Amino acid sequence: MKSYRDEAIVLRTHKLGEADRIITLLTAEHGQIRVVAKGVRRTTSKFGARVEPFCVIDAQLHRGRTLDTLTQVVSIAQYGDAIAANYDLYLAATVIVETAERLTADATDGTHSQYLLLLGALNAMARRRHDPTLIRTSYTLRALALAGWAPSCFDCAVCGKAGPHASFSIPEGGTVCDACRPPGASSPAPDTLALLGHLLSGDWEFADRCESYARDEATGLISSYTQWHLERRLRSLTLIDRSHP
Numbered sequence: 001m002k003s004y005r006d007e008a009i010v011l012r013t014h015k016l017g018e019a020d021r022i023i024t025l026l027t028a029e030h031g032q033i034r035v036v037a038k039g040v041r042r043t044t045s046k047f048g049a050r051v052e053p054f055c056v057i058d059a060q061l062h063r064g065r066t067l068d069t070l071t072q073v074v075s076i077a078q079y080g081d082a083i084a085a086n087y088d089l090y091l092a093a094t095v096i097v098e099t100a101e102r103l104t105a106d107a108t109d110g111t112h113s114q115y116l117l118l119l120g121a122l123n124a125m126a127r128r129r130h131d132p133t134l135i136r137t138s139y140t141l142r143a144l145a146l147a148g149w150a151p152s153c154f155d156c157a158v159c160g161k162a163g164p165h166a167s168f169s170i171p172e173g174g175t176v177c178d179a180c181r182p183p184g185a186s187s188p189a190p191d192t193l194a195l196l197g198h199l200l201s202g203d204w205e206f207a208d209r210c211e212s213y214a215r216d217e218a219t220g221l222i223s224s225y226t227q228w229h230l231e232r233r234l235r236s237l238t239l240i241d242r243s244h245p
Helices: 079-084 087-104 111-126 132-146 190-201 212-228 236-242
Strands: 004-017 020-027 032-037 055-061 068-078 167-170 174-176
Touching: 004 032, 004 087, 004 111, 020 087, 020 111, 032 055, 055 079, 068 079, 068 111, 079 087, 079 111, 087 111, 087 132, 087 212, 087 236, 111 132, 132 190, 132 212, 190 212
Parallel strands: 032 068
Antiparallel strands: 004 020, 004 055, 020 032, 055 068, 167 174
């Protein structure tokens, strides 16, 4: 069939011509797709505001030769306004959607789980359920796990020796024992490694009580770990570095 319908999250948009946009969507059933939204930049557009980043939509689409066309949009959740109202929320959410875009760009399966995970993270952001940095780190850990890149936060990533261990190696895949510790491995605080494990398992009772140093160190580790596996730097992290020197 030429036309189809799906629930989707808007990841990114960019201009096309005088009045159109190309929109990158993560859909519930069709993975990541790029579509043309015609006329959405005109003031008379009926659904221009519904296809901004962080929005959740019910989309009607028409298949095309290169790009599909967005023909109808019903808003499900407008998380953009709540997220944009707070700069720290906006920065964290930007990292989240860029991570989602990178992890699902070439994925052929598992994208439904990635969609649900992203939906939950944006909902938590908009409702301010937890510290935005913690939500970002928790989302990234779980998204990496779904992609098959979960870091080891307790047992040795190399030999499997039971932890806890005091070192963390990004190339080796997480915590490492003394015998397997490679040159250049970091030595995070024990609370930092514990926090990573709790965020990966969804233990928010512990995570919400963590000290700021553990939160910051955990975020730094996972940002580096993510970019190592993606083999490229996330543009949104550059923005954060400039905002928080």
